Amino acid sequence: MTLNLKIVVTAAGLALAAGIVAVAGVGAQTLQTLKVNGPIYKEIVDGKDLIADILPPPLYLIESYALANEVFVHPDTAAVNIPRFDVLKTLYEERREYWKNSTLPDALRAKLYDEVIAKGDRYWSTLQNEVKPALSAGDASAVTPILSRLKVEFHDHETSVNQLVTMASDYLVSRESYAAAESSSRELLVLTLGLLLIATALGSVYFIHRRALKPLGEITDFMTNMAGGDFTATVPHANRKDEIGHIAAAVEVFRQAGLENQRLQSETETARAEVDRERALRDKDRMIEAEALRFVIEALGAGLHRLAECNIRMTLDEAFDKRFEPLRHDFNHSIATFQTTLEKVMEETRRLLENSQEMREASSNLANRTEQQAAALEQTSAALEQVTATVRLSAQRTSDTRELVREAKNCAVASGDVVRSAVSAMERIETASSEIGQIIGVIDEIAFQTNLLALNAGVEAARAGEAGKGFAVVAQEVRELAQRSANAARDIKGLIQKSSVEVSSGVQLVGETGHALDQIGDFVSRIDTNVDAIATAAREQATGLQEISAAINSIDQMTQQNAAMVEETTAIGHTLAEGAMLLTTLVNRFELNRRAEIREGKSRTIEHRAA
Template sequence: MTVLGGRIRRPLTAIRATLFVKVTALVIVSTVVVVVAIVFQEMRAAERQATGNLQDTAAASVGGFAVQAATPVRFGDGERVLALARELVVRTEGDLVALVVTGADGSILAATGDRAEAESEQLRGAAGAAAAAVQIATADGFDLAAPILGSNGETRVGGVATRWTTAGARARAHSGDAFTLAVAAAILAAMIAIAVLAVHRMISRPMQRLAVSLKAIAEGRYDGPIEALGRRDEIGDFARHVSDLRDRLVIARDDEEARDRDRETQQLVVTALREGLDALSRRDLTSQIDTAFDARYEPLRGGYNATVAALQQVIRTVVQSVGLIRDGSDEMAGSADNLSQRTETQAATLEQTAAALQQISARVSETATNARKAERIARGAQEQAQVSEPIVREAIEAMAAIQNRSSQITQIITLIDDISFQTNLLALNAGVEAARAGDAGRGFAVVASEVRALAQRSSDAAREIKELVNGSTQQVDHGVDLVRRSGEALSQFAGQVDDIAGLMTEVAQAADDQAHSVTEINVGVGQLDSVTQQNAAMVQETTVAIHELRQRASALSELLQDFRLDAHERRPAIEIPSTPGAPSGRAAA
């Protein structure tokens, strides 16, 4: 505590000294600044007041002088004007440093004052130009000019210009500064003393007492009083925080003592539990904690003893279950081996069936394709027959037209033959008549003979043409009959082609249905084959898992051999013989 107390005491002492000095210095500086500012403002106000009074006095004096000097100026009485001017200068006690009076023509009637000679020309211009009272500021004062009016108050008879200095007014204003400064210094000293005393009483002394309280708290003494708790400022807040700190430290000390007692009790509990857990680590399930714990930790002892008893019962149950697992695993291993063999056989058979169905599906698909081709050929023949039928019909109509034309030609040839016969008769009659005429009709007889010969040849030609036309008519009749029979045969062929096309469509549809059915059967067999393969894999994995279960049961039996379940005997381990040829662990997988 000495080191802690010393470490705390030094910062508190430094804080106290620094805080007191800083606050005191701040108060002194603030007081000095305030007092100096007040005094300075007061002096400035007095100076401004004196200057204002001087300006008022100057305005009144110049106005009065202008009234008094109006008559002398109007009559040009320079001596009287000068006397009035000197009287005004004396009366102003040095504030008026120059005065110039001008007449109506701007000439100087009088000039007086300390600066009248040096500044008369400048003031002369101001006096001559002044139409009314005018004030102009200068470096150390101000100029004031005014007109001099006649008795009627309107006619300007002259002018007056003055120059005033504010030095005397300022000096008179500052004549009481020494007393003011002395009073201000006394007030400043009194305020500083009061401020220092107040800082000491309100800040320094409470901080010293709080430092003493903090030192006592640092040394572990929590029963001392803490002052300034009732204050409503920062010192009071600090004192209350110190009080809260002391209360918390008291609580922390009590808690630490309680924790020390708890640590001793916990150490006893931990020791007993460690011994019990050491026994459990040696697989001794007969260990119990007989020493009673504290009331708070008694449930822990009961829980430990109950856990050990429950674990002992669980181990006994596990030992019994291992035997049951062994018997069940033997039966499951045999069944799994048989099921694996049957599943593999079934998978091979389904694989062959799937291959055969694929071939059948290919053949049926090929048959359906050929049926579709035959259907397209039959449809083409049907379309050709339908196209040929109107052509044959047109041929029959054309042959009928030829037959009709042949009949008309026969009639024409018969008419030609009749004409030839009549011509022959006429030629014969002409020849007879020419013979009767003798020589005169000899030429006509020759012509008649030629006409008869031509008529005979025409008759012979017409007869031959008629025979040819009759033969053609017979051939045309035969052709018409053949074309008609061809049309009838073609119509029958078209009907048969329609029937064949319908049958081929049905065959193609049936072939497609068969191919689709075979494809679905093939897909189903493929899925069945896949499922069978998966079942075979699962059966194999199950077989491996069963054999692994047997091995794990053997390992568990070896572990259970080390557990001590009775205080006087050790339970022998359960022997689980391994099956010959059984796969080892996951190696069979």
């Protein structure tokens, strides 16, 4: 049987891929089974949660049982402990609902629901419906038998819980053992599959090296020799029927093509020798043609050289080869045409030179007159600018004066306001002085009454004898103090009356000052009106002078532009005259032929000569 490399390599690759997929599948299935949150892990966790949930407080019954006994022994704790029953009952119901969706096995589930939860429900029914009302009522005789029955139900529930814990522990041990055994068996399976994959890979590598890589190396060496020109050896592995045989057959085709190429190269060398002989004959013919072409080129070069030296008197009179004879006629005709054109150019150049001289003189005269006009306009413009500046300065000073007058008016108005405020303040001072005078009168009257009281106190102290001596001294001091207060009040009253007179006089003077300031404000307003009219007239004069100055400047600019244009025209006239003179000089450099006709060419001998 012939093994095809493609089939073998494909089969090996598929086997390796299948092995890898199998190992990955087993590993994934193992990981899925034993991973965290996997089925076995969840069963173990549920079992441990069950033990943890029911052992410390067996479904929350221990705390409620202890609280009920505490209330029975210490009734003062009823207000705190009895509401706690409802909280514990709610937590019990939540855990009860949680275990409905667990993954416990049927035996644990039956033990949990048929015994533990059923007995817990009976316990909670007795506690809520009988114990709690009796404890709330504080009836000790009714609580005692109910607590005894509650004790029996609690311990009955506790026994079921302990049995459930024992069953759960056994279940956890069995599931952990199952998980360990499952892990070991799958590790062994993965290891076996891995060894098979390694063996398959090694076998594939050995087969590919023996059946493919080594023959390919031998064929590569043969092709290297063949590239060096050795086509005599036989292609190795040419008898194989697989892909290597196909490659050897293709290399054999290249070898045959190489042999054919060697034969073609030999034939090509023979053909190349024949081509070289024919090329030698063609080169000889080209040399003859080149000699005729050289004579033509030399003759045309000599004619063009004379033309470059401005010598157009000589033409090409020696005949060319019949193939180039039209070229000689065309050259001679171009020389004749060029000579005729130069004669006309010289005539026009003379006329242009005469006209440019006349235009240069006219432009010079116009330029002088334009410069004189521009100078006169410039002086006029300067004078107008001085007048305009003077009027503008007057208008500015008038505006400044107007501002000063307005500030003086504002100061006068402000002064009037200040005077009116001063008058108002003095009137308020006069009113306050009157009020102070009234207060001083009251103080004087109080001092008089105090003096009388002190006098009466002295009289009473004299009547009291020795016991009233101290009081008499005090009464005397009070009397003197009242006397000094009355004197000071009279002095202050006199000063206030004098101040009132002065204030009245000041009010009158300030009023007269305000009237004078009002008159000053009226005068300032009239001055402001007159200055405003002067400023308006000055601005109008400045504006008119500015417009006149602008018009003069515009005329001056146009004159300057005309002068510039005249100067440019003069410069152009000079340039044109110089150009005409230069053109005349350049045209005079040409040497013209005075013959009217062009001579025909002479016949040329076999020995060619330069023109």
